[in-house]
Amino acid sequence: MSTHVLAIDQGTSSSRAILFDQNCDVVAVAQQEFPQHFPDSGWVEHDPEDIWTSTLETCRAVIAKAGVDSSGIAAIGITNQRETTVVWDRDSGKAIYPAIVWQDRRTADVCTRLKNEGHEAAVTERTGLLLDPYFSGTKVAWILDNVDGARQAASDGRLAFGTIDSFLLWRLTGGRVHATDATNASRTMLYDIHRGAWNDDLLAMLDVPASLLPRVLDSAADFGETDAGIFGSAIPVAGIAGDQQAATVGQACFRPGMMKSTYGTGCFALLNTGEQAVRSSRRLLTTIAYQVGGKPTYALEGSIFVAGAGVQWLRDGLGIIDSAAETGHLATQADPAQDVYLVPAFVGLGAPYWDAECRGAIYGLTRGTGPAELARATLESVCFQTRDLMEAMTSDMTGDMTSDMTDDVTKDMTGNRSEHHDTVLRVDGGMVASDWTMQRLADLLDAPVDKPTVTETTALGAAWLAGMQVGVYPAMDTFADQWALEKRFTPVMEQAERDRRYAGWKDAVRRTLSTDAMEN
Numbered sequence: 001m002s003t004h005v006l007a008i009d010q011g012t013s014s015s016r017a018i019l020f021d022q023n024c025d026v027v028a029v030a031q032q033e034f035p036q037h038f039p040d041s042g043w044v045e046h047d048p049e050d051i052w053t054s055t056l057e058t059c060r061a062v063i064a065k066a067g068v069d070s071s072g073i074a075a076i077g078i079t080n081q082r083e084t085t086v087v088w089d090r091d092s093g094k095a096i097y098p099a100i101v102w103q104d105r106r107t108a109d110v111c112t113r114l115k116n117e118g119h120e121a122a123v124t125e126r127t128g129l130l131l132d133p134y135f136s137g138t139k140v141a142w143i144l145d146n147v148d149g150a151r152q153a154a155s156d157g158r159l160a161f162g163t164i165d166s167f168l169l170w171r172l173t174g175g176r177v178h179a180t181d182a183t184n185a186s187r188t189m190l191y192d193i194h195r196g197a198w199n200d201d202l203l204a205m206l207d208v209p210a211s212l213l214p215r216v217l218d219s220a221a222d223f224g225e226t227d228a229g230i231f232g233s234a235i236p237v238a239g240i241a242g243d244q245q246a247a248t249v250g251q252a253c254f255r256p257g258m259m260k261s262t263y264g265t266g267c268f269a270l271l272n273t274g275e276q277a278v279r280s281s282r283r284l285l286t287t288i289a290y291q292v293g294g295k296p297t298y299a300l301e302g303s304i305f306v307a308g309a310g311v312q313w314l315r316d317g318l319g320i321i322d323s324a325a326e327t328g329h330l331a332t333q334a335d336p337a338q339d340v341y342l343v344p345a346f347v348g349l350g351a352p353y354w355d356a357e358c359r360g361a362i363y364g365l366t367r368g369t370g371p372a373e374l375a376r377a378t379l380e381s382v383c384f385q386t387r388d389l390m391e392a393m394t395s396d397m398t399g400d401m402t403s404d405m406t407d408d409v410t411k412d413m414t415g416n417r418s419e420h421h422d423t424v425l426r427v428d429g430g431m432v433a434s435d436w437t438m439q440r441l442a443d444l445l446d447a448p449v450d451k452p453t454v455t456e457t458t459a460l461g462a463a464w465l466a467g468m469q470v471g472v473y474p475a476m477d478t479f480a481d482q483w484a485l486e487k488r489f490t491p492v493m494e495q496a497e498r499d500r501r502y503a504g505w506k507d508a509v510r511r512t513l514s515t516d517a518m519e520n
Contacts, residue, residue: 002074005467006062006235007459008055010080010164011243012036012101012265013312015054017062018459019073022472024482026456027068030061037098042105042347045098048086051164052171056230063231070231076172077239077466079246079458080164082187085139087150087161087212093175095167096159097147100139103266103305103347107138108356119205126192126199128277128286130354134303136163137189141206154209161212163187165240172237174227180214181221182291183245191216193277193288196296219245219290220469239465241290243458244268248289248299249465250457251426252480259393259424262458263431266350267307267382269389270299271397282392283352290465292476300396302351302389306344306360308430310378313346320371327375328436334376339501340364341508342377349513352392357514364504379437383444384505390425390445424448428457435489443493444501453486 003022009015016031034050063070083102088095100106111131114120120131129135140161144150153159162170166180185191185198190208192199198213217223223237241249244262248270251260256274261267270289277286277298289299311324321327334340341363343349348356362377425447431437432451442449454460467473491498 002072003472004066004068004073005463005472006059006073006076007463007466008059008076008078008168009243009459009462010051010055010078010168012081012084012103015051015058016459017055017058018456018463019062019066019068020460020463020467024454024460024464024467024473024479026454028062028066029456030058030065032058036101040106042108044101044103044347046084046101048088048095048099048167051099052168055168059231070233070235073231073235074472075236075238075466075470076226077462077464078165078168078237079241079243079462080168080184082163082184082242082244083134083136083139084164085136085143085161086164086167087140087143087159088167088170089153090158090160090175093171096150096153097143099164100143102134104139105133105347105356107133107142108348110138110141111356114205123189123202124279126194126202127189128186128193129189130283130285131189132354133356134350135187135189137202137206137208140208140212144208154212157211159212160214161208162214163242165242166214169223169237169240172226172230173224177224178214179217179223181217181219181240182288182296183219183242184240185216186288187242193286193296193298218292218294219249220292220465222469236470237466238469239462239467241462241465244270244301245287245289245299246461246465247428247458248272248461250454250459250461251428251452252483253289253426254476254480257397258426259390260426260428260457261386263307263382263427263429265307265309267304267386269302269386269393271301271393273298273300273397278396280392280396282396283354284389284392284396285351300393302392304382304385304389305347305350307382307385309346310342310344310381311431313344314375314378318374320374324430325433327379328434330372331376331379331436333372335368335373338364338366338369338373339504340369340373340377341505342374342381343508343512344378344381345512349509352388353509353513355513358512361508361512363508363511379434380440380444380501382431382437383441384502386441387445387502390447424450426450426452428452428455438489439492442489442491444498446491446495446498448491449489450485451487451489453484
């Protein structure tokens, strides 16, 4: 009997495969890093073959490690780095250009031009997004405009576009299936999240042929079967969700008002708003949290471009640590009298600033500043940015919701709060392994931070979607009841110190923003 579910977690810096048993417990994990490429300032690329090879090898490794025959795997769920864009030849399956990563800023000028032409309001109305290089649409257009023969090939129907989930699904099914799910489609800047369809006006705005686009399905759906030769037998692919939406599912944030934040390469906070697509007045994104049974559930999202990537910079760029695990311990040695702030705008700033032009800066340096102070500033930058997001979300969720929705949110927030705090944040991702960082997060948010017993929430969300679809895993309510707390971090910092530190952060951001962003 097939009782296991294989989750593919394809991320920005590595590919992972995790095998779950019938109780949603982790059986085996395999992970493989792959290189990132930076061919120009603000450009970030991956080799799609590295993504495919690392995915394939980790899947085979985890199956071998668990000692499970492929026929014992009931389904595969895929979760992926979102917005990263691949265009490939339908006949060969080969990409015509490297994958342009979500962090890439090369299309900033295009976005600025479209804003100046007055297109942003229509983009936001239909997609819930802003005109920003972050999203896939302008990346697709750039590839078509800059690869010889690409536009003609696209017009002839010989090319396919997809986010990483679509590219992997194409390869896994031997080129038989070109599809995506609603969560990934909602991040392309080409998809109407209210109508649930690709939008012709947006396609025309970017001159992207509809023939390039994948079919859009629910997050839990029949996405076809893997080619039998890949794993030894055909396995149904039954769940797909972008990584942050998958983490929302894995954290069981199924009720309006529930909030999670994932700390990986970037940081992404999502607040469930239920059936209502809340329009943000604070430059947050309105997105699809998940779609099951043809019914979308919406969320407000704030995206921070640099979280764990800042720690990678300490390791690879500055060479002051050998491993990410050292950062929290190093931060404890920082001089408390030094107020050093890092604004990690290496590729611009995300929500709520959305400034593609600004670049990173460090403030408060003295002759006494050293590795410890830089480590603390790097970790605190993630905490400060999370507070920016939480404050924007708190304001939006009460300002644009119906009265019934506001009541539901208030009830849920109250039901999940500690004695003195309105919000509880569920966290996951690599950075939650640092108790120092999570405690500082609670201190600077002035809110409890909950770390679950299962921290592989992104993979778990993808696994649950697939397992639920094929009948191995329980329905939503039962799955939510299984969520368990490992540790709660509660605030201990004095309010005056919290306010002083946050005011310093806001001043540092103000000094870093580009002139255009400050005017907006």
